[in-house]
Amino acid sequence: MTTQRPINDGSSEFFGNPFSTRYTQPGRIAPMDGFGRLLNLHGILASLAELGGTAAIQGPHGSGKTTLLEHLACALQHRGVCVVRVRLRGMSDALKALLAIAQSPPGGMVCIDSWEQMGRLLSSLARGLAWVRGCHVLVTSHRVTGLPLLIDCQTSHPLLVAIVRQLPSHEIWHGQRIAAADVEEAFEQCGGNMRESLYHLYDRFERHGREVPDMPVMPAVSIVPLRSMKFMKPFGIFFAPRYPSAT
The missing domain is CATH 3.40.50.300 (P-loop containing nucleotide triphosphate hydrolases)
Incomplete structure (x- = not known):
């Protein structure tokens, strides 16, 4: 992983790529249906x-x-x-x-x-x-x-958009490191596979970082391990239920 330049906000800890598996592995992203709506x-x-x-x-x-x-x-x-x-x-x-x-x-x-x-x-x-x-x-x-x-389980482009929106410090890097067109391209090129789409966006984030070296990365966030987590496929929860979603 390439080293990113932190923003100058007085904080001493930063993370690099929000598409890393530590942010996208099972349990990190809230459960959503195929339309990107939260589930009960x-x-x-x-x-x-x-x-x-x-x-x-x-x-x-x-x-x-x-x-x-x-x-x-x-x-x-x-x-x-x-x-x-x-x-x-x-x-x-x-x-x-x-x-x-x-x-x-x-x-x-x-x-x-x-x-x-x-x-x-x-x-x-x-x-x-x-x-x-x-x-x-x-x-x-x-x-x-x-x-x-x-x-x-089903996937959709709106679902991938909702997943990306949940990633750490989305408001800082979205539109600069990753644009809406990048998310759409990832979904299309990966055939709707959410896991592969996130891998694709990881690489795109890294490439954009090299192209725009002065773009700051996000401030650090606290990562609390999910103690019971055993499955390590690196992506969140994406599916279309057989019953109406609940809030």
Whole structure:
């Protein structure tokens, strides 16, 4: 990362690129629907309960499935639910999911990211094991899972605009380092993939910094780690719900 020149406001600490993963990873950006409107997680959890506690978050790459899963996992923990998170990177990780389900107490929740990595046979085994244990599973997937559908994630240009607006010190750098046209270009070039769009804007921010060396960076902000965060895909929460958004 290139070194940025701080603004002369008497502060001694500054951060550089607002599109860094420390600002865009799951849990950093408020949950929004496909139109960029804030969502009520309690309403989503109510829908999950109506589905029996087990469901799938479905959508294409970069649509916010992992972020939504993390927000819901944290909300469940705040309610006293025993939550275990499992991130699957391949079928070889399927044993982790099966062990998590086998060790989950009745009423517990096992959150599994990238459920499609389980394969048909092992996913059926996992569902049966969860039924025997009396626990629930909440998963993300790029395709149909056979589980009840909680959310069908979607993206849009207005959503990306809303995400960018949430980033640190937006009022300082927007229109100078990053213009509205840059955001639109990122969305189009990345095919609506929010994660890739933020990567694209990270690079654009760096390039503009070299082109305009006197442009100040933003004053430091306090970053409080989300202690329960396990999933590290670098983007916020972006999806279109199956129910009306709430304020």
